[in-house]
Amino acid sequence: MSEKRFKNKKEAKFKVTPTKLISAVILFQLICLLRLAFCETTWEKPIAFIGLGVFMAFEIIYCYLIKRFMGGGGVLEISAFFLSGVGLFALAGTTPSAVLWQLFAFFIGVVFYVLFTLFLSNLDRVMRFKKYIIALAVLLLVLNLTLGKVIGGSQNWIRIGALSMQPSEFVKVAFVLVGATTLEKMQSSNHLTWFIVFFGVCMGSLAWMGDLGTACVFFATFLVLCFLRSGRLGTIILMVSGAVLGAGAMIIAKPYVARRFKVWRHVWENADGLGYQQTRTLIAIASGGLLGVGPGEGKLKGVVASTTDLMFGVVSEEWGLLLATLVLLIYFGWVVLAIKGSANAKSSFYAISAVAAACLLLFQAGLNVFGVTDIIPLTGITLPFVSKGGSSMIASWGLLSFLNFVPRLGEEK
Secondary structure (H helix, E strand, O other), X not given: OHHHHHHHHHHHHOOOOHHHHHHHHHHHHHHHHXXXXXXXXXXXXXXXXXXXXXXXXXXXXXXXXXXXXXXXXOHHHHHHHHHHHHHHHHHHHHOHHHHHHHHHHHHHHHHHHXXXXXXXXXXXXXXXHHHHHHHHHXXXXXXXXXXXXXXXXXXXXXXXXXXXXXXXXXXXXXXHHHHHHHHHOXXXXXXXXXXXXXXXXXXXXXXXXXXHHHHHHXXXXXXXXXXXXXOOHHHHHHHHHHHHHHHHHHHHHOHHHHHHHHHOOOHHHHOOOOOXXXXXXXXXXXXXXXXXXXXXXXOHHHOOOOOXXXXXXXXXXXXOHHHHHHHXXXXXXXXXXXXXXXXXXXXXXXXXXXXXXXXXXXXXXXXXXXXXXXXOOOOOOOOOOOOOOHXXXXXXXXXXXXXXHOOOOOOOO
């Protein structure tokens, strides 16, 4: 009996709790803040430090409120705080003026996360609003097609004064919700028809915009949802074959996409041309080593899209490959937790949506990393929570809401 008590006491001692986790994150961020203090001084630097200080204070207050009024929890949010912090600290070393804008998007994202979690908590309400969510998503795509501006070869941005937004990012949240509700109510073929039509509208719109990266993310999520329904690999293979044909047509129709495929696996032969971004990213990752060259000391920050599409390279160069690897492990960890927790979810909707959302985030991160390292063609897609971009940040928090409804390890009760 005494041996059993000793074992339980030992396990409790080493249990990872939200309190221990947020303490470790804050300690790490304080070290990063100290390291940032020695980077090259700019007039914008004090603004960046104020923003980072507000961010860290918010983390502590949020976790305290969760523990005080919810009695525990917060592991999911803390992991997202860590990723968001990595992005903010990387921005502080490269473009300090962007920290406050990214912090503003972060706060909106957290508010969206809380409100959307409350909305998802009532499944009947979700089912009632499903059609309205589809209509809103289609409206966003229509606005993108009619008012969108071409930036970087893709017509996926809408500018309103000094602000810009990427509607397709928000459609990702609607896509997961619609897909999960469809599988929840599969006894009616009408539900499946709605989803297939919605999927077709999304893919057609993204193809017209020339946004290959986001189209790949949507298609991969669609495959996950279909596999969760049928469990048949044959069906998935057939769909992938059709997607390859569609991708071929898109490459022919969109010269911008074709150029990216042309340089794929030949970036060093075009180091000063089409392969410029990828070769510089590979050099940056190698030069960063395990611990990085230091914030603001990297060379990749001078390359176009360094803090958006190439953010993984910036993190690897200035903060080290160890930190960049930890970032990727968090996405993978969300998928593992979603799959393990799905067996005990309150309904199939929560199980399916959690797995689909986690896989979407992991697949998007994979496209970003594999693209900039020339493993696959460059897709021009952001690294969730880390890359600069308000639309991406807010949508990432929305997707994280789906993971709130499957049991998670390490939660304080």
